[in-house]
Amino acid sequence: MAASIAPECNEIKEKYDTCFLKWYSEKYLRGNTSSNECEELFKKYRTCLNKVLKDKGIESMLEDARKSNKENDAEYLKPT
């Protein structure tokens, strides 16, 4: 499994990833789109990750990226 940017989150990330892959291949891809059995693990993983994203200043970069993506797309994908 791919490593997390936050070493301390690797353990929970691996649990979440495993859960997701199982859900995705056994349920989602077979048409059962409503279940969300990995939600709890995802929350824990995100709680762990969020802290690190904030500390490293990545969170604000993510926000900036989303904002500027929108602006760029609006500017350059507009009909001519």
Next chain:
Amino acid sequence: MKFFENISTYEYSFPAVSLAYFLRYPNPYSRHVLTTDVIERYVDPQTGRLHTTRLHLKKSKVPAGILKLLPKGIGGSDSSGQSYILETTVVDAREGWMETESRNMEWTGILSVVEKQRYQREVLEGEGTTTTAAQGADERTNVKTTVTFRSRFGQGKLLGGRSRSETATPSSKAEDEAPKRGFFASLSTAGVQRTIELIGLNRTRDAILSSKKGMNIVLERLRHGGIVGVLEGMRQDREAAFGPDGPWKRVWLHGSGSHAEEDDG
């Protein structure tokens, strides 16, 4: 602006290809990918589509050709050699398609690269309408890749997302001044932009080839060993690439100072 377009086919079913997409790192062709995290993921209750946002950290060097064009101190030694890539995907399992978009989050003023892919289940003629998941050994999946390159070099937005976090250094001054002077005076802004976009374009041809090779390895592992087979292959790739400690030690060794590596040995 420059565009790159490529159409290709995987000799695997759509469910396999979409699974491989989420599972594609690490693989032997992805040694430059250090980490992958899921930022957001949900199923839209209206459409049943799965939306995912991931953040990849990749080793990257500013290409030498671009480096030559940049003012001293930008893109050179102050660069960490790592860059963040934001990837969003939408999967529609029922309709059998997936759309992905990846873009660099830093240096977007120098060069913004946006890669979009559309994976589509190939409907074979003469087949019934029952394309159930996971089976379908003779199904194929088509992919259309479009990459857009845009440089706004010399338009005062040189550093893009990088400016906030890392430019409390003298180089931040060069950002606004340099493009107007010296060497740059002899080149038109448009000419420099075109050059940068072309360098990006040339790099991308190779990158797309490698990325397809990587996907095919993951797909092969899936076919032979299922998810367990992929994970075992990954473990070996990771050890081959980074040693048994995994890649994060490197990330922190070279990363920003506040999280100095702790030696637990």
